[in-house]
Amino acid sequence: MTNTELQEFTASVRALLTKHAGSAAVRAAMDTDLGYDPALWRLLCEQIGVAALAIPEEHGGVGASLVESLVVVGELGRVLAGVPMLGSAVLGVQAVLLSGDAAACDRLLPEVAEGTRTLAVCWAGESGWDETGVQESGGTLTGTARYVLDGHTADTLIVLTSTGSFEVAATAAGVARRVVPTMDPTRKLSEITFTAAEAHRLGTGDPAPAITRLREIAWAAVAAEQVGAAARCLEMTVEYTKSRVQFGRPIGSFQALKHRMADMYVLLESAESASAAATLAVSENAATAAEDVWVARLHCSEALNTIVAETVQLHGGIAITWEHDAQLFFKRAHGNAQLFGTPRRPVALTS
CATH class of the missing domain: 1.20.140.10 (Butyryl-CoA Dehydrogenase, subunit A, domain 3)
Structure with a gap:
């Protein structure tokens, strides 16, 4: 986008959030099990296409850059809306793209672009993001990923391990999810435990x-x-x-x-x-x-x-x-x- 187009895009996002994500709406949503207003997420995806921004056109996206996606993240920061933009449409999408797995991109990203599928990146271990919390052995995953954004509601989990990244259905056997208490009530973080959960490897490169x-x-x-x-x-x-x-x-x-x-x-x-x-x-x-x-x-x-x-x-x-x-x-x-x-x-x- 040119600077003018980016300014107009930012204004459009801000106008929608001003109308639909005021203080009362955000407070009402943060007390729900979901943690955000699904109607707001649908509006952002359908009217502005926020979930499709950083997804290449060949995978059903807009083919814009990370600049546009992070503009949306910034505007969401102004209102503290907890929609799955950062966790799914930015980090989840990038984790899939970085895996280099074309088949996974074709299978997962079109629905993410439409806003009908959300992703969650399972990453941090007990001591934080400098180590992965889940280990892979023989195609199954064991361990606990902490501080997972959108982990309690995501449809698909992208699990980062020391040996590679893996795709796991959130409802798969051996997967247990729970929301953990946090200081910030506007952002829900989850703890996801894998017990010999079967997983599909994404790509074959060095993680x-x-x-x-x-x-x-x-x-x-x-x-x-x-x-x-x-x-x-x-x-x-x-x-x-x-x-x-x-x-x-x-x-x-x-x-x-x-x-x-x-x-x-x-x-x-x-x-x-x-x-x-x-x-x-x-x-x-x-x-x-x-x-x-x-x-x-x-x-x-x-x-x-x-x-x-x-x-x-x-x-x-x-x-x-x-x-x-x-x-x-x-x-x-x-x-x-x-x-x-x-x-x-x-x-x-x-x-």
């Missing part, structure tokens, strides 16, 4: 490069989501300080608060730049992707944590009540800071 690439995509996507959440936090703060009156004037007119909001704005702008660089780098699989993603992962996490903390401070006591959305953004910020682990410093940056 290590694919896992490294998938981790970079995951961090770039989280950075995009963090920027969207930070932008909304700043908007909420500015709106509140314009309407909250003390000593006969809006508190936003006080110079000390103006300075704090100006600092929030500068931090947001730098985070947007870092996120944009990482998104473009992973989309083009550039040589600088590891460094760009490292910068975005750390800076965007710090930016959102700082901005949301200021949001709470400048709203006062109301921000820590259940009724105000600031506490939801606070919880998302701290959850996202740990999601997919923390990157090590790239070798190229240590010299």
